[in-house]
Amino acid sequence: MNWVDILLPRICRLCDAPVNADLDLCPPCRRSLPWNRQACRRCGLPLLAAADQCAQCVIKPPPFQSVIAPLLFAGPVPKLVYAIKFGKGYGEAKLLSRLLGDAVAASGEPLPDLLAPVPLATGRLWRRGHNQAILLAAPLARRFGIPLRRTGVRRSGRGKPQRGQSRTARTASVRGAFQARRPCSGVVAIVDDVMTTGATASELARTLLAAGADETVVWAAARAA
Template structure:
């Protein structure tokens, strides 16, 4: 298995958890901070399926130098909502984001599925997020070598980590994590 490295922006510090237990990702791209207007745009997109907000977020994401030195991945995989939750909200925002980015970048999209409909992540602490995420995702085998996972917001990284592990079991050798925004570190609040 290749060495994993997580590159952070210059001057940004790693938390203690990341120092002790690094992620399975090779690279994380989260160019926006989840606060103020970005937070409002993400919330409108998730709760109301407001596509103009999503289009703006995707444009900002792409403008912020999304593609690293390793180029475009072979496939994108959206972090899926459970089907019951997707029906309740009217769409699956992770899949929508993956499809929109795939269309704009000319990259195919593969589908993962969520096995359980657990409590919403924003209602849980970091330990609970890591605990419930175990075994949460499934994905068909035969993934291409390099995939990028797509989500709206990265908080603890537990959800993306579990999907990355499922992708590795399905044959991906390099897994990157792309999220529109990340929750701000405490020193930025």
């Protein structure tokens, strides 16, 4: 506990109730979150019945090996995500990073060698002032002792904002968007706030594999179905 925690009473990020745990979420709000409990191991999409992978991943596997995405992009989750993306939601970032880290720890998967937050195009980074993927990845790097590469991949400004686009349009708009600045090796975890169609994660995974990564995995706080 640091001095900020002593001076400022801790409150739940969702309902403002006081909390006395080291998590800024009260137990009822934690229970009511839309947990992505039954998901395809490979792409993170929620499954209707218990299975290892969804049919799509069996037919055409994505370039990444697995997805850890503990929450669905529903209920109060979009509010938390947009607070980080468009505001200065450092508390929300800390909370989602903590929940993502708990899911990583619970997965029992071997830890990756490097964390690669999904980069923003330079213009958007200038306007926004921060990259939400780095805000999520930095506490995970500290927690698990994994190097974080903030600037290993550049994103060109060609891609338009993807919100509201179809999967096909998203795939086309991110093609060739990433350029690796340095070679990498081992297992690289791509870190993002929300994984939607997987088009961005797939394109970044292909870029990292071409730059020397042995394999890639995806860590996202939330999965949109």
